[in-house]
Amino acid sequence: MKNCSNSIAKTVIIHDNVIIEDGVIIHDYVVLYPGTILKKGVEVFDHCVIGKMPVASGNLARSLKSSYGQTTVGENSILCPGVILYAGIEIGDHVLLGDHCSIREECKIGSNCIIGRSTNINYATTIGNDTKIMDSCIITGNMTIGNHVFMGANVITTNDNSMGRNGYDEGGIRGPVIHDGARIGAAANILPSIVVGENAVVGAGSVVTKHVAAGALVMGVPAKEVSKSN
Amino acid sequence: MKNCSNSIAKTVIIHDNVIIEDGVIIHDYVVLYPGTILKKGVEVFDHCVIGKMPVASGNLARSLKSSYGQTTVGENSILCPGVILYAGIEIGDHVLLGDHCSIREECKIGSNCIIGRSTNINYATTIGNDTKIMDSCIITGNMTIGNHVFMGANVITTNDNSMGRNGYDEGGIRGPVIHDGARIGAAANILPSIVVGENAVVGAGSVVTKHVAAGALVMGVPAKEVSKSN
Amino acid sequence: MKNCSNSIAKTVIIHDNVIIEDGVIIHDYVVLYPGTILKKGVEVFDHCVIGKMPVASGNLARSLKSSYGQTTVGENSILCPGVILYAGIEIGDHVLLGDHCSIREECKIGSNCIIGRSTNINYATTIGNDTKIMDSCIITGNMTIGNHVFMGANVITTNDNSMGRNGYDEGGIRGPVIHDGARIGAAANILPSIVVGENAVVGAGSVVTKHVAAGALVMGVPAKEVSKSN
Structure with missing residues (x-):
């Protein structure tokens, strides 16, 4: 799972079913949940959490799946401190994710993108290549x-x-x-x-x-x- | 303080005077300050900080108390990664607190609420039941x-x-x-x-x-x- | 580097070339990168990251330097949980930095300031004394x-x-x-x-x-x- 060409801090928590390619650098207190794939040359800074399953406490309008597949971070992409990536995400190459940004399940982000600090991206959203989203944006679901x-x-x-008044209508929520x-x-x-x-x-x-x-x-x-x- | 029906990661820091009920799950690198009470079935994700005392560096308009009592998280509530809860907070049952949200001292939140990612709630604010607050809101004090x-x-x-020009006037700040x-x-x-x-x-x-x-x-x-x- | 008058949690990661003066308190899971200077009486709460170098993934308009010098936190200043300070920053005395705020390289902040939770400050910005910036502000570069x-x-x-269309023009970006x-x-x-x-x-x-x-x-x-x- 790890090999000698990587630099992984001793404090990194690596759950089962994680793939880390060559030349990856992982800083302190990072948590990698099952299904995480870090491609060649990825750098993950302190306190990031990758591959977390979404959860519900009984009050969520949209129902969750029991599985979302892998979360892949493309070659040479960088996760700044405190980034949170949910399960089932695909991130391209040379992407920069700013401090404390959070990306929900089933999003797909192309290559050469920048996502700003504290930006929150919701479920199942697709972003192309070479796109820049600055700090503290709210990118909605779908x-x-x-x-x-x-x-x-x-x-x-x-x-x-409807601001939440009609429950979660898969066709109407766009x-x-x-x-x-x-x-x-x-x-x-x-x-x-x-x-x-x-x-x-x-x-x-x-x-x-x-x-x-x-x-x-x-x-x-x-x-x-x-x-x-x- | 802990018992065998809980699942608490080895990296969790548990200060004195913390109560953890049955069926609680606590993920990695969580810090529980004195006075924290986690009720049955609570799940706390990575890097959360619970029960922290508010602090001042000499420039705060409002004066702080020397003690704020316990911070209680109700049954089956979920704290996503990076949540920060201050001292003297009461959270109801089945509440979902999103990534990186922060709630200041003496707030009271009812049951079945959702608080979005990066939402910051200030001191002594009260929220009822079944209320949903989405990502990156600012909920002021009082x-x-x-x-x-x-x-x-x-x-x-x-x-x-007055935008800070009249000092902290307990009656006028609403x-x-x-x-x-x-x-x-x-x-x-x-x-x-x-x-x-x-x-x-x-x-x-x-x-x-x-x-x-x-x-x-x-x-x-x-x-x-x-x-x-x- | 440490001495007996400090209180530094065992989980703090201290890289080379860090100076910690007397009376400093550092809580759990803090990471101090090279060039960090914490003056007398500073308190750093859990999960802060100090002195991080800025990084680029190939898509940044502005070019980065190979070095940014020290990051100094002035006497009796307080960093709340999850604060991120980049390299080459100078923070004055009695400053309060709120939860999850992030300050980019080469910023200079005076004394007696408050920076709110989730506030993101960009590169090379200067802030005077006794200034208060509340939660979730975006303070741009230059x-x-x-x-x-x-x-x-x-x-x-x-x-x-130009919203990013003219590349990074050092004279035009103000x-x-x-x-x-x-x-x-x-x-x-x-x-x-x-x-x-x-x-x-x-x-x-x-x-x-x-x-x-x-x-x-x-x-x-x-x-x-x-x-x-x-």
Whole structure:
């Protein structure tokens, strides 16, 4: 499971069924749950938790599965201190996950992405390649984010217009879709199911209640189209 | 203090005066400070810190007590990785506390609640039963939240209109009061002392500067009443 | 490196080249990286990480240095659980750093400051004395904050109007400048390079797109001047 080409601190807790490839560095007090796969050259900083199963205390709207499969961290990716990755996640190569970010089960993140500190990503969300999400964003469940997207700090996304009043409706609960090259300003708030088109720009602090056309610039509360291309 | 029906990782730090009931599971690198009580069936994930005394470095407006009593986590409640609970807290049964959330001294949280990841709750706040608070909310001190309330992600609440300029005035520092069944949209900002009535709805991204009547729907910056019942 | 007047938990990881002065208390599972200096009377709570080098996974706009020098925590300062301090940071005396806050390389923070829980501070930012920054704020890189400033919870600041599209331009990437005595309301959003004058007040939830004169009160989205002095 470990070999001599790795550097793994003595305090790392490695549960059963963990695969650690060559050249991996793991710092102190990291916990690797079953199903964790760390590819070549991955570095995991102190206090990270990888492969944790989601749990419910009797009050969760969405039901959980009994198994979520493996959590794979791609080659040369870096987990900063305090990162939490749930079970069934796939992270690409050369990804940087910032301090204390947390990613829920069944998410898929491409290569060359940056996920900011304290950013929380919910279940079953897909993110493309070369996308940067800054600190303290909320990425909701069942959301799709394309390639080369930029999200400023504290961008908020949601997936449930009923605010929890209709239970968990698998068809009705949909996060926004952010297409390739879109740029979302800091602290923008994007409502459920909203589509932000390719290379669109959303101004800082906007509340986005309508779809945004490809290449358009929108801003304000609620956001209005300021220009059609940029 | 421990008995054979528990499953407690060897790396758990248990200070004096800790009570752990039957069927409790505690994962790695958890720290339990004096006065911690974990009721039957509680599960505490990696890196949690429970029962920590609040501290001051000479610059805190509000003075701290020399003792805050016990911190009780109710039956079958779950603390996800990195949760921090201060001293003198009472948590009900079947509560789920998300990754990295932090709850300050003297808070009381009912049963069947969910508190989201990275949500920070301040001192002496009371939350009822069956209430759900999503990720990255700020719940201020001296605030009251009822039963069956829903708060979307990144809801912000405050308790001091002077923004720190008048020192700590025990009578004047009051957080909002959110009555039973209210739903607060994501990234809404609720000002000090504001009352949100029973079953009221606050739209996402609103800045709430006036009391909200029971059953009313408000939205906007500043929030205005859109309908009287919903 | 340690002496008998300190209280250092057995689980603390102390790398080479760490200086711990008299009267320091370090709780469990703390990691001290090379170059850490803890002055007299500092208290470090569980799971903190101090002196970590910044890292890149191939996708960072700004290039990193090979060395950042020491990270000094001033006398009687307190680090709450889960704080992360990068390399090359200077923290003054009597500073309180809240749970899970993270401060990037080359920041300088004065004395008697409070930094809230989950607040993320970026690289090379300077903060004066007696300043209070509440929970879950985003303090951007290359930003200057004066003395006696108050920032409410979830204040957002940014430093790049291009949202990542022009690479890292050392001259063009500037955070806001907040002068002495300014008060920034909760969830305000302050755009790149904006100057907030001495003793100015920014209302809660404002989006600040223009400079704010000394002593002025601004509010709204976008923020407008409501009064010239207060």
